[in-house]
């Protein structure tokens with residue numbers, strides 16, 4: 068499918084407007100011949116033959132036709148704008164919907180800045196093509212053809228003399244088109260890089276300032292900015308090479324008409340009025356020639372933009388469902404059977420190896436492990452952010468691949484380590500996964516997460532806007548709001564990935580105790596580095612380099628005197644030192 072067929076899929080939804088606009092364009096292009104013809108009649112009948120009575124009707128007709136044509140042009144410009152905007156609306160909708168369905172491999176391969184470039188600059192190139200290039204190109208083609216027919220009818224020899232230039236114009240425009248395509252693709256890539264850099268700079272703004280790297284960032288930006296400027300200059304260079312030649316050929320038409328036309332008039336092969344009409348039609352050949360260069364630039368910009376947009380629309384999520392998804396409610400039994408896992412971009416490097424365990428509803432599984440040992444990855448397999456490379460993950464005895472990812476994530480909630488809050492009120496952040504939740508339920512869950520108190524002390528309580536554009540929150544406050552958000556969703560499987568790491572041990576203990584009241588029938592996973600967070604779990608596994616090296620309860624693991632026991636002793640020692648310090652202080 069070429070870019071035009073692709074965009075037609077969207078544009079054809081406004082078929083009625085397109086038909087109406089096309090009819091108006093055709094009538095308008097034909098109407099264009101009227102004024103020069105009337106001008107010729109004015110010269111021959113009024114000036115040469117002195118039929119003065121015809122002067123006013125001819126002038127009135129010229130003005131009237133021009134007014135009607137202007138009105139028609141206004142109407143079809145508006146209609147094309149509507150076609151363009153409707154199509155853009157649908158394209159943006161499809162892009163955003165696709166974005167919601169894509170998963171990690173896509174987001175790892177395409178930067179946020181590039182995605183934003185597709186949703187803004189690229190869609191704008193398509194809008195420009197639909198709203199401006201289409202009717203201008205149609206006008207140019209129709210003017211050119213109409214001019215050829217009418218000029219041929221007035222004096223075919225003179226018309227042929229003009230048409231001789233057409234092959235040169237065709238050759239020039241094709242060359243320009245080929246060169247412009249590569250240039251516009253490069254411009255688009257450069258714009259995406261610039262966008263990505265700015266986006267990253269804004270997100271990492273605090274790190275930049277903390278490390279006093281503003282100059283470094285400005286320098287990095289300057290390089291990309293230069294690159295973008297140079298790419299645009301390259302495009303200007305293509306225009307510079309071809310546009311003067313096209314302009315020259317267009318001007319040559321006037322010279323040919325004046326020289327040959329005068330010759331024909333002197334030899335009585337043509338009336339002066341016909342020469343005036345002929346001259347009046349000249350712009351209909353002229354204009355398309357001059358415009359062709361600009362139109363080609365815009366068409367190539369459009370073509371480069373469609374490549375990126377179509378690539379995104381064609382991207383497929385890695386996680387797919389093999390069978391008809393079960394839609395029932397999850398009970399919450401989670402079982403791993405000899406699971407191995409490697410990331411798709413590094414398939415030889417097993418991040419998890421031979422993982423097996425089973426947790427039933429009402430039970431809590433604690434996970435301890437050094438940083439990078441694979442704890443988060445393990446949890447991501449439960450909610451199908453990834454599928455195992457080998458072995459099986461079962462939910463209620465059924466392979467996760469047979470559960471639709473959507474169904475799973477609806478009932479399995481992960482409180483992730485990246486604590487992201489939307490620029491919205493605290494209430495809307497907490498009920499993000501369950502908009503039906505009542506206010507008392509939201510407050511109750513916030514209380515369990517030990518967030519209720521500090522939220523009530525905020526300027527507008529639960530209505531306080533937080534996130535990017537709202538008030539700042541500490542890491543611990545964000546953790547507690549994220550926990551409340553997960554609880555309000557009331558999931559059957561709750562995964563807490565280092566959720567309370569930023570809290571002091573007393574607050575953590577309070578939350579753990581309160582959590583018990585709402586997690587009695589749920590399956591809970593707790594990833595933590597503090598033994599105090601794990602010790603009450605029904606089962607605990609210790610991961611090292613992606614393998615389970617210890618497994619048991621708090622007591623049995625202490626007996627094993629391995630990593631768990633060591634960590635416990637160390638943390639106990641630290642605790643006692645700290646207590647000792649406090650006692651002495």
Ligand SMILES: Nc1ncnc2c1ncn2[C@@H]1O[C@H](COP(=O)(O)OP(=O)(O)OP(=O)(O)O)[C@@H](O)[C@H]1O
Pocket residue numbers: 171410413418436437438439440441442443444445484
């Ligand atoms: N998206 C990814 N693509 C490739 N490798 C990854 C990806 N995410 C994590 N890894 C690698 O997988 C390994 C396990 O990461 P994981 O986040 O599961 O560890 P973790 O035990 O949760 O660590 P932490 O305690 O620091 O959160 C690490 O070596 C990490 O570099």
